[in-house]
Amino acid sequence: MALQNMPPVTRGLNFYDLDDNLKSFLQRVAPDLLKRQETRLRDLGQWVGGELDEQAAYSDRHAPPELISALSINGKPGDRVNKVVFNAQYEAAQIEVYRRGVIGLAFEGKDPEPHTLSFIMGYLLSHTDISTHCPVTMTGAVAYVVNKFGSDEVKKKYLHESTRMDGLAKTGGTWATEKHSGSDVAKTTTIARQMPDGSFRLNGLKWFASNASSGLAIATARPEGAPEGGKGLGLYLVPSHIDENWTVPNSYEVAALKDKLGTRALATAELNLNDAYAIELVPPPHGLRVMMEALGYSRVHNAVGAAGVTHRALLESVCWMEHRETFGKKLIDRPMNQKKLIGMAVEWLAASALAFESAHSFDMAQNDDPSAKTWMRLVTAIAKHRTADMAVNATTTAVQMVGGNGITSDFPTERLSRDTMVLPVWEGPEQIQALELARVILGPEKGADVFIAKLKDIVATLPAAMKPESMSLNYKIGKLKTQMDDLVAHPETMEFVADDILHHAGDVLTYTLLCHEAGWEMTHNNCTIKQMAARKFAEHTFNPRNTGAVDPVVLREEFNALVRRTPPRPVAPKASKASPSP
Secondary structure (H helix, E strand, O other): OOEEEEEEEEOOOOOOOOHHHHHHHHHHHHHHHHHHHHHHHHHHHHHHHHHHHHHHHHHHHHOEEEEEEOOOOOOOOOEEEEEEOOOOHHHHHHHHOOOOOOHHHOOOOOOOOOOOHHHHHHHHHOOOHHHHHHHHHHHHHHHHHHHOOOHHHHHHHHHHHHOOOOOOOOOEEEEOOOOOOOOHHHHOOOEEEEEOOEEEEEEEEEEEEOOOOOOOOEEEEEEEEOOOOOOEEEEEEEEEEOOOEEEEEEEEEEHHHHHHHOOOOOOEEEEEEEEEEEEEEOOOOHHHHHHHHHHHHEEEHHHHHHHHHHHHHHHHHHHHHHHOOOOEEEOOHHHHHHHEEEEEEEHHHHHHHHHHHHHHHHHHHHOOOOHHHHHHHHHHHHHHHHHHHHHHHHHHHHHHHHHHHOOOOOOHHHHHHHHHOOOOOOOOOHHHHHHHHHHHOOOOHHHHHHHHHHHHHHHOOOOOOHHHHHHHHHHHHHHHHHHHHHHHHHHHHHHHHHHHHHHHHHHHHHHHHHHHHHHHHHHHHOOOOOHHHHHHHHHHHHHOOOOOOOOOOHHHHHHHOOOOOOOOOOOOOOOHHHHOOO
């Protein structure tokens, strides 16, 4: 849909209808899914742009969660427990999002939908409320792990609780972080004590537990007598209540709520586990590995969420500039602003290319193809890091585009810019993703070979009209291969070069994916917008110091195509750019 005659504010817009890029992705990789679920996605896009957006602003500004001391229903007379209290709008939104099938559709029924649908629904949610998307992320991770590793008895009792679509779903939590360890989960000190009936009791403090009111959580813990380090960890399912009717609370308590820069509507807490009832999902030495699988699922959601908020930042800027006039001219008609909006549009398309490939690769990795799993791990590490940076940049730019109003809580840009700051941190910051990438490159799966081969396969599919891009990509892929081969030859340098490889691989992967999308759209839709985006991305990424004069005609054409989303004239390759330069 062309972004013409946009309203003064984004509230009330349908974020699905406005997203031709999302539709193109689904047409390319999952056309049958699109046919089955487009009505659902359109309804979700409208709800996100209306009711959910209203709730997000209200909860963030006026009614964040509170920790109160309440009388214990099942304790001795006069006993008190800490309890997290939410406002009614937030609670209603949480019920509604699961009723719409954001998790359940990928697990319920005889023929569940691919996880891609859940990731895409998360992408739409993050256009408005990361505080709602975060619990979705962890609920999906819990369901994924229970479904994959739980016993038949555990699945029968608990899987439906987190996937049901009747408004009674139990949301999820992933409890790994402890005060002394941060990302170093292997240092977990929470102790798991086995009981005669086979269940466990957990004792410890989980330091940064998002969605503190979750109904089902997975937690790392060390059984009594288990060795130190990651090999001594098991993974445990911790329900919020221990009886069949979910009325008797488990034995853990919220010690404190975290005061945070963003996601203020989401309760993030320090949790004391005091002989908390738990079921062992996997024993040592598998607990850390399975928790990492759960976090891998969450990283995909983190990436699609970042792409979603990047799109919202662009829409906020367009709506404001469309109606703001200074010195007799609309802001959106000023060349410097158009250049900024073009940059934001390219960044959104680039973030979406990474995030959507990460989502698609997750489903492709659910078979027995080792190379598909390796590709998924590599892409997800890159996408998680790169899209988060893009989202932070986009929301910061949106604040600047809206000006003084952009930093006031009257406008969504202020909240979006704060909430987005969590994305580079959740599920591991840049250094963690760099080490993940390097470990796969150095591991038995020979990640460098898989990555380079996949990139070359994509380049081989590009149409003849994209010969300049093909030549440039082959050159850049060759340079990246040399860098990865150097790491393989000198693994002792991993911690010195992993971040450089992450950045370089991110540049090349993003450019490759944009070109892949461009080739598909040229072939199937006779559209060259994505080719223009790929060229602008390459220009900005690989030739950032280009300070040549701007052609007003070219600027207007790029603005109309990339921001307004109106098809441009076919872009003829320039002979001078045909040589494969870096």
